[in-house]
Amino acid sequence: MNNNTQSMAFDWRGFTGYLPFLVFILMLGYLGYSAPNLLTAESIDLILRQSVPTVVVCLGLAVVVIAGGDDVVSGGIDLSIPAAAVLAAAIIADQLTNHGTAFVPALSMAMCAAMLVGVVNAFLVVRVGMTPLLATLATSVATVGITKVVTASRRINVDHPTIVGLRDNELYGLSVGVLLTMVLVVIFYAAVHRSKWGMNLQAVGGNRDAADISGIPVRRMLAQSFVVASMAGGLASVFILARGSGSSPGSEENLLLEMILATFLGAAFSPRRVVTLWGAVLGAVLVTALSIGFKSIGVNVFWTGCIKGALILFVVATAALATGKK
Amino acid sequence: MNSLLKMVAGVAVGVATLTVSMAAVADGHLSLAGKKVGVAVVGTQHFWDREAFNGAVDTVKKLGGEVVPVDGGRDNQVHADNHDILLTNKVDAVISILGDGAVEPKFEALKDAGIPVFTVDHSSPHAVNNTTSDNYYMGTTIGRYMADSIGGKGRVAIFNAFEGALRICGIRAGLWKYVMQDYPEIEIIQPELAEAFANAPEDARKKTLDFLNQNPKGTVDAIHVGCWDQPAIGIVQALEEAGRTEIKVTALDGGPETLEIMAEDNSPFVANVAQQPNLIGSTAAMNVARHFHGDTLLPQTYVDVMPVNGAEEAKEVYEQLGYGKL
Numbered sequence: 001m002n003n004n005t006q007s008m009a010f011d012w013r014g015f016t017g018y019l020p021f022l023v024f025i026l027m028l029g030y031l032g033y034s035a036p037n038l039l040t041a042e043s044i045d046l047i048l049r050q051s052v053p054t055v056v057v058c059l060g061l062a063v064v065v066i067a068g069g070d071d072v073v074s075g076g077i078d079l080s081i082p083a084a085a086v087l088a089a090a091i092i093a094d095q096l097t098n099h100g101t102a103f104v105p106a107l108s109m110a111m112c113a114a115m116l117v118g119v120v121n122a123f124l125v126v127r128v129g130m131t132p133l134l135a136t137l138a139t140s141v142a143t144v145g146i147t148k149v150v151t152a153s154r155r156i157n158v159d160h161p162t163i164v165g166l167r168d169n170e171l172y173g174l175s176v177g178v179l180l181t182m183v184l185v186v187i188f189y190a191a192v193h194r195s196k197w198g199m200n201l202q203a204v205g206g207n208r209d210a211a212d213i214s215g216i217p218v219r220r221m222l223a224q225s226f227v228v229a230s231m232a233g234g235l236a237s238v239f240i241l242a243r244g245s246g247s248s249p250g251s252e253e254n255l256l257l258e259m260i261l262a263t264f265l266g267a268a269f270s271p272r273r274v275v276t277l278w279g280a281v282l283g284a285v286l287v288t289a290l291s292i293g294f295k296s297i298g299v300n301v302f303w304t305g306c307i308k309g310a311l312i313l314f315v316v317a318t319a320a321l322a323t324g325k326k
Numbered sequence: 327m328n329s330l331l332k333m334v335a336g337v338a339v340g341v342a343t344l345t346v347s348m349a350a351v352a353d354g355h356l357s358l359a360g361k362k363v364g365v366a367v368v369g370t371q372h373f374w375d376r377e378a379f380n381g382a383v384d385t386v387k388k389l390g391g392e393v394v395p396v397d398g399g400r401d402n403q404v405h406a407d408n409h410d411i412l413l414t415n416k417v418d419a420v421i422s423i424l425g426d427g428a429v430e431p432k433f434e435a436l437k438d439a440g441i442p443v444f445t446v447d448h449s450s451p452h453a454v455n456n457t458t459s460d461n462y463y464m465g466t467t468i469g470r471y472m473a474d475s476i477g478g479k480g481r482v483a484i485f486n487a488f489e490g491a492l493r494i495c496g497i498r499a500g501l502w503k504y505v506m507q508d509y510p511e512i513e514i515i516q517p518e519l520a521e522a523f524a525n526a527p528e529d530a531r532k533k534t535l536d537f538l539n540q541n542p543k544g545t546v547d548a549i550h551v552g553c554w555d556q557p558a559i560g561i562v563q564a565l566e567e568a569g570r571t572e573i574k575v576t577a578l579d580g581g582p583e584t585l586e587i588m589a590e591d592n593s594p595f596v597a598n599v600a601q602q603p604n605l606i607g608s609t610a611a612m613n614v615a616r617h618f619h620g621d622t623l624l625p626q627t628y629v630d631v632m633p634v635n636g637a638e639e640a641k642e643v644y645e646q647l648g649y650g651k652l
Contacts, residue, residue: 035415042414049410153520153522244403245406246427250402250524300395
């Protein structure tokens with residue numbers, strides 16, 4: 001009888017999980033109606049191109065959240081991915097433009113630096129036992145500081161053919177950057193959802209104690225998730241450089257906001273309301289579409305920051321409500 | 327003789343009146359009715375950017391045009407991306423305010439699509455016209471005023487992050503240095519300081535405190551900000567915190583906040599050159615209308631600046647620019 005009453009009652013918590021998704025779809029519908037050219041092939045191409053750096057950093061954050069669990073405070077989170085990405089971009093720009101280094105060695109140096117950020121995160125979280133939120137906030141601040149040292153807080157223009165090609169070239173009507181990102185998404189998907197490593201990662205995120213008992217090296221998996229995340233940050237750097245034709249200081253803040261918004265919005269796409277790789281990718285594209293939509297209909301620029309902040313609050317709060325304990 | 331003078335004066339007044347009224351007639355013909363004008367601004371955080379943006383937006387509307395406003399949130403890459411949104415929205419013209427090298431490929435794409443670009447404080451080979459202050463005069467005047475304020479000798483520091491990244495800053499800081507060549511007893515402290523683009527006052531405050539620790543009392547005579555004045559707000563705070571207000575501060579832009587600081591009793595902030603950002607933005611919008619009217623525009627339109635030397639002049643200019651009374 002009791003069970004019966006429960007099953008008949010409206011599943012409020014499940015509904016809460018769908019709310020961000022519903023709100024975003026309604027908003028997109030409204031934007032598509034107000035700015036009809038938002039749904040043209042040209043605009044969709046623009047949305048995909050502009051979402052590239054966000055998609056790539058979201059891949060990294062998704063891995064950390066999947067491994068650490070999606071409690072916003074105590075679960076897995078990595079705020080330092082955008083900072084690592086911007087550091088890597090600065091190193092590549094500095095090497096290509098100021099030192100005449102070839103692209104591959106420059107990229108290798110940048111990847112090493114970005115992954116070092118991940119190693120420090122892993123050490124702080126797994127060894128020292130800091131909460132990921134605080135540990136990665138600290139490394140983020142430090143990484144931004146190192147970036148300022150590398151660039152002396154100045155813009156570095158890049159006109160290396162690889163970066164320009166990534167910006168301008170197309171293949172089968174799609175930007176090379178978008179295609180490469182699709183390849184990255186497939187690789188990350190295969191690793192997280194189709195490999196033994198990925199299964200273990202999900203097991204650790206689902207129930208750490210159970211994973212431990214069944215012999216999964218929990219601490220090692222957690223550490224690896226941070227290194228993989230910073231690797232995604234390192235890879236995002238080339239797309240950041242292509243997008244800005246160089247490295248301009250201060251681009252990590254906006255990327256951080258969009259990454260958090262997109263990844264947790266993406267949870268609304270999964271049947272269990274948890275952060276997934278596909279969800280994060282879709283979330284990133286949706287967030288970009290929304291941002292372009294608002295600009296296309298000429299929303300007062302003084303309101304856009306407010307709207308973005310409110311959306312993040314809404315998405316994170318509903319995520320907490322949907323997964324929280326009664 | 328007297329009557330001749332009167333006649334000359336009469337003719338002069340007549341010619342002047344005619345010129346003014348012709349300009350008024352010409353402007354009366356100007357219209358942006360039926361035109362969609364994109365206004366891209368790098369950020370609206372600082373007075374200058376906001377006023378230039380407001381001036382452009384208000385004037386486009388006044389001339390009957392429709393505005394598509396986009397704000398980069400003080401992130402040069404987002405600012406550059408925003409031009410793509412204007413391109414897909416098929417605006418008739420773009421007014422682009424500030425921005426670094428990241429916007430150049432975007433201007434080129436707009437030009438290729440037949441959309442004329444009008445810049446504010448950003449010279450570009452892809453723009454029809456750039457509206458700006460007389461940066462040459464600004465750079466030399468502030469150099470002379472600063473040198474005078476320290477008696478033509480001493481050690482000076484310069485915040486100079488953008489000399490290489492923005493042409494306007496190259497002119498302002500470059501000409502300041504040109505003036506310094508004639509003061510052999512003034513030493514520019516190396517390395518130069520570099521301010522951040524976003525949250526400049528707080529960033530400059532911290533950097534100045536560090537700088538003061540490294541350079542004890544009696545070793546610094548002035549701190550100059552090479553291209554703008556937002557950092558000067560933080561510099562003055564730092565000097566007051568450290569009790570080092572004997573160090574003179576000079577900067578450029580002359581927004582209301584910095585004029586207020588200059589007007590305070592015994593302010594270390596001694597010289598500035600005030601710009602008219604609202605008029606600059608508005609002039610850029612008028613230039614768009616002139617372009618569509620078929621007028622030929624010069625590559626650069628210069629808007630008058632007002633040198634501000636000392637507290638009394640700060641009060642006068644504050645009133646002249648309509649900021650109120652101090």
